[in-house]
Amino acid sequence: MAAAMVFAGAAGPATNNAGGQLDDWHVQTILEVEQRLYAQDRRYGAVELNQLAITAVAQANRWLRDGRYGEQVGRRLQLATGALSVTAGWLALDSGRTTDARALYTEALVCARHADDPALEAHAFGCLSLLAASTDHPREAVSTAKVAQRAAAQLGSPRWLSLLAMREARGWALQSDRTLTERALVRAWHLYSQGPSDADPDWLEFFVPAELAGLESLCRADLGQYERACAGAEQTVMLFSADHARNRALYTVDIALHHARKPRPDLDAAVDAALRALGYLSDVKSDRLRRALDTVASVLSPYERTRSVAGYLDLHRAATPA
Structure with a gap:
């Protein structure tokens, strides 16, 4: 897949000037690239998109590090970069590049902390739980899923909590703990049965x-x-x-x-x-x-x-x- 298919339209006044004045255009550019990567994943597969995603995250981080911006734009840049890092982390995990995935999910968590945003924090910890289960670290899968649930508890999305309960259940199952697995599964189904919410994030549509x-x-x-x-x-x-x-x-x-x-x-x-x-x-x-x-x-x-x-x-x- 040609890079232009992901970055088409992502050219603007400060694209090649990381130290320039940044504004909402840069925030929107990062979000658009993240959305393109997410959409193209199904069509092209993660392997072909993985390096493009890492390149995009590097560009976003250069803007954060070297650009000039006010507090509000800075927070939106952190959130957009965090969302992009989560998507890049998924592409890395799907490609079998677990070390890259961990680094990207951790980067998303740092962005969440800088922006003081519980939604991004819950998303990042939920992804780290998935990664832990995928790499045979079941205790970490449980602990990160629990942290994610605490962060998501205030967001008003039962289905998001349902997914995180499923992440916890997988961690318990990988430890062969039938009782705690069953409890987490029951909680996941109960939360899911409460139906969708206006607070559900767009990325949750897969669930x-x-x-x-x-x-x-x-x-x-x-x-x-x-x-x-x-x-x-x-x-x-x-x-x-x-x-x-x-x-x-x-x-x-x-x-x-x-x-x-x-x-x-x-x-x-x-x-x-x-x-x-x-x-x-x-x-x-x-x-x-x-x-x-x-x-x-x-x-x-x-x-x-x-x-x-x-x-x-x-x-x-x-x-x-x-």
């Missing part, structure tokens, strides 16, 4: 019922409840509309993994789901999907003498050449 069910299915798998995990992931795939192809693909991979990881693996069901997920590769540009499919192949490889598994592994090698 639809399908995603709620999918996040619970991951917790069920972490607890070894693979039948429930399979059922939840299947429900998630059915609930997502066709324009959420990447989400459907990733949860279909989860279905394959859940079947393969049962105490008595259901290899036919695992292969069926894996084949469905493999079929998304032509339309979904996602390094995360490729890594997930590699994980499926790894989990299934001990059963390669089974005809259906051997056939799938051949197809996987052909579709994902090294």
Whole structure:
């Protein structure tokens, strides 16, 4: 993807003069770039956008560091840069660049503290919880989710709190604590049932019922409840509309993994789901999907003498050449 597709229109009087007088135009420029990155993520995938996002964050930070601006513009610049850092952090995480993701989420947290903004603080801590779960740090996943919930408690968005309760539940599940996982899951569903709110941030639009069910299915798998995990992931795939192809693909991979990881693996069901997920590769540009499919192949490889598994592994090698 050409850089111009992200930065088109982002040229103004002080773009190349970081030490100049900054105003709301610069704030809007940062926000527009953040929105373009978020929108293009589905179409192009995080790998192609990752470096562009880091470059954009660096530009925003140069404005913050070297520019001249008043207190109000400065606060808006901090908030815009924090939002951009969160999006860049997600792109880094989705690309498997966890060190970059941590640095970017931490940068967003610094912006939140400078701006004294609980919403950005809650968002940054919620993202750090997701990162911790993704990198096998479950205690950190719980602690950061709890801090995020405290920050978000005053914002008037039950669904935001629901998502953060799900983040906490994942941390407990990764520690095999069934009781605390169940409590967090019940809280997440209860909060979600309170419905949308005018206080819901725009980025929360991804948190639809399908995603709620999918996040619970991951917790069920972490607890070894693979039948429930399979059922939840299947429900998630059915609930997502066709324009959420990447989400459907990733949860279909989860279905394959859940079947393969049962105490008595259901290899036919695992292969069926894996084949469905493999079929998304032509339309979904996602390094995360490729890594997930590699994980499926790894989990299934001990059963390669089974005809259906051997056939799938051949197809996987052909579709994902090294």
